[in-house]
Amino acid sequence: MVVFLLLLLILLQDSTGDTHQQETESLSSLFVQRDISAELKSLSDLLNQQGTALEELKTELLKMKKENAAQETELSAMKTRLAVSEQEVEYLKKENAERPKVAFSAALTDSGTVGPFSVQTKLVFTKVFTNVGNAYNSATGVFTAPVKGIYYFRFTALGYLRSNAMSVNLHKNQQTLMHIGAYNSHGYHEFISSGITLELEVGDVVFTSLSATYKLFDNSNNSTTFTGFLLYPV
Secondary structure, three states, X not given: OHHHHHHHHHHHHHHHHHHHHHHHHHHHHHHHHHHHHHHHXXXXXXXXXXXXXXXXXXXXXXXXXXXXXXXXXXXXXXXXXXHHHHHHHHHHHHHHHHOOOOEEEEEOOOOEEEOOOOOOEEOOOOEEEXXXXXXXXXXXXXXXXXXXXXXXXXXXXXXXXXXXXXXXXXXXXXXXXXXXXXXXXXXXXXXXXXXXXXXXXXXXXXXXXXXXXXXXXXXXXXXXXXXXXXXXXX
16 A cells, blocks of 8 residues: 555656646747747838838939939030030121121321311311221222121311311212301310211212311311221121
């Protein structure tokens, strides 16, 4: 009987040890599974974050590509405009180089009083300042149009003697276009001036004259002048 009880006690102890060992192994396996699940979840979250970042990078890259394409289009347009502008500049340079250039300006004399004359007398402006195109003849006082075009002419005259009548007439060919006169009653400087725009054919002439019995004055101050220039050919 005693022996039986001892054997039973030994069997119960062995059975309890096996159960405890199985429970320990089960708990260890559960902890391992939980660790793996946590790692997997962490990796999944990291992949999701990287995927989101990658999509954002793709979106930004696509935006940059669009902006770059727009900039390239604008650059191409600017190059085209620049090329057109350069062509226009070259055209204007060529046109300006080929356009006839005509201009003159001259003063009357250094001798002082001119006139009076018994008849209307052509004024010869002998002191030439400018004569581009050589259309003005300082020996005759006559301008001859070298090209058909629109021209501008201007004259200024001085008289300063008391009780002195002064005038300038402007002529185109044989036609008198202007008569500007004044009477000096005070003995101080008296000026007259005027200008006119004319359309001239090749060979047309323009000149000025002094009316009979009238006087003008000029000296080194160049106060009595005759000027003309081509505005543009037609």
